[in-house]
Amino acid sequence: MIYAIASLVIGALVGYFCNITIPVEYSKLFSVALLAGFDAVFGALKAIFLKTFDNLNFLTGFFSNTLLAALLVYLGDNLSIDLYYVALFVFGLRIFKNLSYLRHCLIKK
Amino acid sequence: MLSLKHTRLSIVLACFILGFMIAVQFHSTQNSLKYLTQYQRTEELSQRLLQTERERDALKEQIKNGTAVQTTNLTDSAIVEAGISAVEGPGIIVTVADSSKKTMGDDNVNLYVVHDEDMLRIINELRAAGAEAISINGQRVVATTEIRCAGPTVSVNNERSAPPFEIKAIGDPKALENSLKMRGGVIETLGVWGIKIDVSTKEQLTIPAYNHANDFKYAKSVEKGEEK
Incomplete structure (x- = not known):
């Protein structure tokens, strides 16, 4: 857990001082990818609590989810289907669900 | 694993x-x-x-x-003449409105509306009677002021306005009124066509200043004594 938080902070610092800015036209894709990343991490937390955590599953899920989310939104943009909102909805819902599950688990302990 | x-x-x-x-x-x-x-x-x-x-x-x-x-360099009369400042004094207010008469048969409709020429006649008459400052619908009439037809409106100082026109003139109220009302005068001739001209004398009225830039491009003043 400590490793996870430490690496999160380090990553944030590196990202902040890299001074990278996402162009406005890609910010949508990036935010969806970020949300997918969040979802994967919270899903992993839940899996750890459930003791069903699988390393390979987590890693592939993390990368494929972020990339797929961005790709789908990009496709949707080009087909003028607002998949952006769908992705937001789905990932947001899952994040909240996982969070509430984690809370349950913590209270039960 | x-x-x-x-x-x-x-x-x-x-x-x-x-x-x-x-x-x-x-x-x-x-x-x-x-x-x-x-x-x-x-x-x-x-x-x-x-x-x-x-x-x-x-x-x-x-x-x-x-x-x-x-203004410090100019005399009082020059200021009034050039319209630099608003002026006040006794005078008359003339309102000119289009005719409400119905046109008859093949009469020219143009005869029943107020034209720039009618306005010019009134202004001319007022000046002849000694008007010292004149404004038309709030536009001060100065030496460079034009009064001309602009479609259905009349343009004064390049500002268009539509009837009714309100002409303010400062001068001897009695003389100004009489100049318009005299027999065979403006009011009578225009009245034939039903054009409504109301004249009211005022003890005190204010005429605004000329509100456009006085920018002379071609005319240059010559000092006195230089004249040939």
Whole structure:
């Protein structure tokens, strides 16, 4: 857990001082990818609590989810289907669900 | 397969990437706020407003100085003549309105509406009767003032106005009134067509200043004594 938080902070610092800015036209894709990343991490937390955590599953899920989310939104943009909102909805819902599950688990302990 | 080391490594990696993405996203959101078109637009507009206000103040100051210099050099009658300041005094107010009569048969409709020529006649008559300052619908009549037909409106000092016209004239109220009302005068001839002209004498009325720039490009004044 400590490793996870430490690496999160380090990553944030590196990202902040890299001074990278996402162009406005890609910010949508990036935010969806970020949300997918969040979802994967919270899903992993839940899996750890459930003791069903699988390393390979987590890693592939993390990368494929972020990339797929961005790709789908990009496709949707080009087909003028607002998949952006769908992705937001789905990932947001899952994040909240996982969070509430984690809370349950913590209270039960 | 599920070694602890690998798990830890993958979590660290994922968290690192996540943190990186959060920071980048945060950074670009902060930056893009500045460049959002809306913000840019407001920024631009407020900048322009500020600049224009500054310009306005500078011009106001200039006008203040300019008129101060001019008026000190000019005699009172010249100020009235040039329309630099508003003037007040006794006079008359003439309102001229289109005819409400129905046109008859093949009569020309143009005869029933107020024309620039009618206005010119009235102005001319007033001047002949000794009017010292005249305005038409708030536009001071000075030496360069035109009175001309502009479609359905009449243009005075390049400002268009539509009937009814309100002509204010400062002078001897009695003489001014009589000049218009005399037999065979303006009111009688225009009255034939139903054009309504009301004359009311006033003890005190104000005529605004000429509110356009006096910018002479071609005419240059010659000092006295230089004349050939």
